[in-house]
Amino acid sequence: xxxxxxxxxxxxxxxxxxxxxxxxxxxxxxxxxxxxxxxxxxxxxxxxxxxxxxxxxxxxxxxxxxxxxxxxxxxxxxxxxxxxxxxxxxxxxxxxxxxxxxxxxxxxxxxxxxxxxxxxxxxxxxxxxxxxxxxxxxxxxxxxxxxxxxxxxxxxxxxxxxxxxxxxxxxxxxxxxxxxxxxxxxxxxxxxxxxxxxxxxxxxxxxxxxxxxxxxxxxxxxxxxxxxxxxxxxxxxxxxxxxxxxxxxxxxxxxxxxxxxxxxxxxxxxxxxxxxxxxxxxxxxxxxxxxxxxxxxxxxxxxxxxxxxxxxxxxxxxxxxxxxxxxxxxxxxxxxxxxxx
Numbered sequence: 001x002x003x004x005x006x007x008x009x010x011x012x013x014x015x016x017x018x019x020x021x022x023x024x025x026x027x028x029x030x031x032x033x034x035x036x037x038x039x040x041x042x043x044x045x046x047x048x049x050x051x052x053x054x055x056x057x058x059x060x061x062x063x064x065x066x067x068x069x070x071x072x073x074x075x076x077x078x079x080x081x082x083x084x085x086x087x088x089x090x091x092x093x094x095x096x097x098x099x100x101x102x103x104x105x106x107x108x109x110x111x112x113x114x115x116x117x118x119x120x121x122x123x124x125x126x127x128x129x130x131x132x133x134x135x136x137x138x139x140x141x142x143x144x145x146x147x148x149x150x151x152x153x154x155x156x157x158x159x160x161x162x163x164x165x166x167x168x169x170x171x172x173x174x175x176x177x178x179x180x181x182x183x184x185x186x187x188x189x190x191x192x193x194x195x196x197x198x199x200x201x202x203x204x205x206x207x208x209x210x211x212x213x214x215x216x217x218x219x220x221x222x223x224x225x226x227x228x229x230x231x232x233x234x235x236x237x238x239x240x241x242x243x244x245x246x247x248x249x250x251x252x253x254x255x256x257x258x259x260x261x262x263x264x265x266x267x268x269x270x271x272x273x274x275x276x277x278x279x280x281x282x283x284x285x286x287x288x289x290x291x292x293x294x295x296x297x298x299x300x301x302x303x304x305x306x307x308x309x310x311x312x313x314x315x316x317x318x319x320x321x322x323x324x325x326x327x328x329x330x331x332x333x334x335x336x337x338x339x340x341x
Contacts, residue, residue: 080138102122104122104285137288141287227246
């Protein structure tokens with residue numbers, strides 16, 4: 001039997017009714033979901049859209065339709081990354097209790113309530129706000145897996161982060177710096193101050209210095225945004241340097257987009273002198289917990305550019321779609337004063 005602290009039956013949610021721009025999104029009333037015996041129900045306090053939110057909204061790449069629905073999304077409620085308070089616990093769940101503050105990822109997260117798997121959430125330390133915690137589960141963990149697992153960044157290395165002013169990029173810069181690397185970011189001039197504030201020793205404006213021939217040479221390049229051919233980016237690597245492809249919105253054909261370059265990196269890796277790797281987020285609560293601890297200790301900051309309440313969330317998502325957000329955007333469903341303990 002489920003232990004519950006909630007009797008609410010309906011909730012507000014951001015829903016998607018077709019593929020395209022924000023004209024396909026609405027704020028609707030939906031039934032509150034019911035957790036199964038191995039799930040928890042969370043009252044959501046804050047959520048954070050990411051590039052995946054935009055790709056699914058636009059069905060770009062087209063492969064999105066195969067996974068989420070051909071003519072329209074099968075799951076109408078959008079979003080993945082959230083922070084909130086547990087209000088119900090399935091009878092087979094252990095280690096999570098009603099009242100716990102948690103952050104993590106789950107389908108249909110952009111609503112007042114979400115059903116989540118315990119293995120994809122982590123408790124939020126008292127020193128961390130819901131607003132900050134909401135940014136970590138997708139963008140933050142993608143960056144962690146890129147720096148720690150794919151790039152294997154070591155102290156003393158030179159690291160180039162392409163797309164350093166974006167949601168993943170802003171975490172990449174900080175995590176590489178925390179690993180002891182000397183970090184250079186590639187970003188627009190408008191986002192340069194943010195990138196420097198996160199610890200980058202230099203920022204390259206991709207508009208004035210568009211090609212790798214002007215960037216220098218690096219032990220590690222992590223690309224979230226460039227879209228250039230792998231052999232071109234490898235020119236900016238040291239002889240045994242590592243190139244990690246996280247994604248690129250402007251790369252590849254309409255079927256795969258950035259996933260095309262990730263696949264190419266894996267296939268080419270055995271045949272080149274450099275090491276090539278790709279990152280596809282492995283959603284898990286353990287990595288969220290690592291990042292929450294870093295935020296609590298002051299070793300990492302949530303790079304938040306804008307916060308909006310649910311009723312004006314759609315313009316904020318449109319800003320993200322237009323790449324006008326420096327770092328992360330957060331949508332608040334509960335006022336911060338009501339989220340703290």
